[in-house]
Amino acid sequence: MKPRTLYDKLWDAHVVHVEPDGTALLYIDRHLVHEVTSPQAFDGLRLAGRQPWRTTSVLAVPDHNVPTTDRDRGIADPVSRLQVETLDANCKEFRLTEFRMDDPRQGIVHVIGPEQGFTQPGMTLVCGDSHTSTHGAFGALAFGIGTSEVEHVLATQCLWQKKSKTMLVKVEGELGRGVTAKDIVLAIIGRIGTAGGTGYAIEFGGSAIRALSMEGRMTVCNMAIEAGARAGMVAVDEKTVAYLRGRPGAPVGAMWDQAADYWRTMVTDPGAQFDAVVELDAAAIMPQVTWGTSPEMVVPVSGRVPDPAEAPSAVKQGDWERALQYMGLAAHTPINEIGVDKVFIGSCTNSRIEDLREAAAVAQWGLQHGRKVAANVRLAMVVPGSGLVKAQAEAEGLDRVFREAGFEWRDPGCSMCLAMNADRLEPGERCASTSNRNFEGRQGQGGRTHLVSPAMAAAAAMFGHFVDVRSLS
Amino acid sequence: MKPFTQHTGLVAPLDRANVDTDAIIPKQFLKSIKRAGFGPNAFDEWRYLDRGEPGQDCSTRPLNPDFVLNQPRYQGASILLARENFGCGSSREHAPWALEDFGFRAIIAPSFADIFYNNCFKNGLLPIVLPAETVDRLFRETAAAEGYRLAVDLAAQTVTTPAGESFAFQVDAERKHRLMNGLDDIGITLTHVDTIRAYEDRRRRETPWLFQ
Ligand code: SF4
Secondary structure (H helix, E strand, C coil), rough: CCCCHHHHHHHHHHEECCCCCCEEECCCCEEEEEEEEEEEHHHHHHHHCCCCCCCHEEECCCCCCCCCCCCHCCCCCCCHHHHHHHHHHHHHHHCCEEECCCCCCECHHHHHHHHHHCCCCCEEEECCCCHHHHHHHHHHHHECCCHHHHHHHHHHCCCCCCCCEEEEEECCCCCCCCCCHHHHHHHHHHHHHCCCCCEEEEECCCHHHHHHCHHHHHHHHHHHHHCCEEEEEECCHHHHHHHHCCCCCCCCHHHHHHHHHHCCCCCCCCCCCEEEEEEEEHHHHHCCCCCCCCCCEEEECCCCCCCCHHCCHHHHHHHHHHHHHHHHCCCEEEHHECCCEEECCCCCCCCHHHHHHHHHHHHHHHCCCCCCCCCCCCEEEECCCCCEEEEEEHHHHHHHHHHHHHCCCCCCCCHHHHCCCCCCCCCCCCCCCCCCCCCCCCCCCCEEECCCCCHHHHHHHHEEECCCCHCCC | CCCCCCEEEEECCCCCCCCCCHHHCCHHHCCCCCCCCCCCCCCCHHHHHCCCCCCCCCCCHHHCCCCCCCCCCCCCCCEEEECEEECCCCCHHHHHHHHHCCCCCCEEEECCHHHHHHHHHCCCEEEECHHHHHHHHHHHHHHHCCCCCEECCCCCEEEEECCCEEECCCCCCHHHHHHHCCCCHHHHHHHHHHHHHHHHHHHHCCHHHHHC
């Protein structure tokens, strides 16, 4: 048989039917649902008198609108509250599993899927959310869909899809100290651009990717969408299998062995061809900081804000000028002289236990060196990705380190990643954020976002401006 | 879904790359549990000078005179001319809902983000990819002639200028067929029920843990 890529294998295993023009009906194994992109889909089902095809394939959770403080008092904003209550009512009516706001397992949809073992290798997994690419870290085909497609999957367990082209992003070598998965993916986006992956499914490979933990691989795949690719993925290895062992959704007994054997085949065959290959040297990647309003506007922390006059094209020059104006930055400003007003550690990119450990280590360093959150920082908040991450962090004492250093320790949810709840930037406020999007207004109208790793965000909190985490020793 | 066959309409130019779905419809409007009524909030942060909130009457809000869609010459536009990577960012279908509700029937750009592109077809909105040089030219012609209109013919897969010049564009046969006939995807899929069931039965035997 012709050698196949991981993507080819996932695709082939899920094709139910193909139209003459190549459009395929693809079977969907798992469907994650949240409150924002689902109400109209459930309405559609009701209007047509349809029922979900396979209720056990669905896991629902409210995450975008939930408050991160005083949760026992409910949601103050009536519009947000209605959206969460609508999800509760829809899940009840259609008999779908939901982790409600008061469930200890509640969290960001892309954090709880893997955590519960709901996400597994070899699967197709969708969610009405672009960061569904996260789950590709498990050797699964996972991508975001719109609300019409949410309804379509609920009603038919399938989706109409055209096969993507394949891209291998190979990161070889060893990362320097203080350089993380977040820096890898920001460097990749800086290289190929936010449209570089459009039309492709990206497989991340190379020794630096294999050396990452599952958490790190999720961070990288999470931002595949920021490079324009709907899906990102990493081949299965023993780390993948070990991560799944004992999770609530993982198979047990003889079925575990059967599943694990199958999972181990979820790798690209030697000699398989990709439509495009991009290579990066891990050792050359430095901690990254975005300076503009698109994730591709990124430089190493040792760099400076670029000059639009040096932009590669006239369109880009206009974009850079607009970005600098929105961000309130002048060309040539050294990154480490940019001060921050707020710090946000959280989101489906960086709110897992390992992220919190990295950030807490920097906070701990600060405490040992007589530093707390800097006086010019109005708010530094840590928002765990799920109730279980929160509990584990507390068991490890990370919450105490954060609190002592002056961070706020919150309840799980999307929070200031997109500011649909009460957590947001005010106009003009500048934020070091571990989230994935620095678009205009993303964290609050007029807010200015700089994307960084958890360690870099914690360091910015302790110093009040960006600093190179590698200089802390 | 409204079928799309041919459409001739006024063109409005949105001259920036990477217009994301957060810009097309800001997050506070995503709290709605309805599918209609997003038009008045399309491009909200660029279009108005105040901060938009869901449920507000937009007719009395202060307009940003600098925003292109607010200029008198582009009132009633139904074709949006845009730059590369239009619709990047989140998967929110509220973005095509807002554009459609605003009055757009077609969007022309050198490239679109995948999810957005896909979502457009589910809502009777036609995204048209033309080469960057052609788009550049259309931007210049739109700026030069007030009342500049383009004619889009989906059957012929062409965009025609007032001078009669035509540009061909590509579209998947299946997408074209569904959009031209306003067909509902779910209805089509449900004609394949037996095939889906047969697939499921096979997978249940081969990979039983997927169905636990
Ligand atoms: S954390 Fe942010 S990016 Fe992730 S699902 Fe929530 S809003 Fe979307």
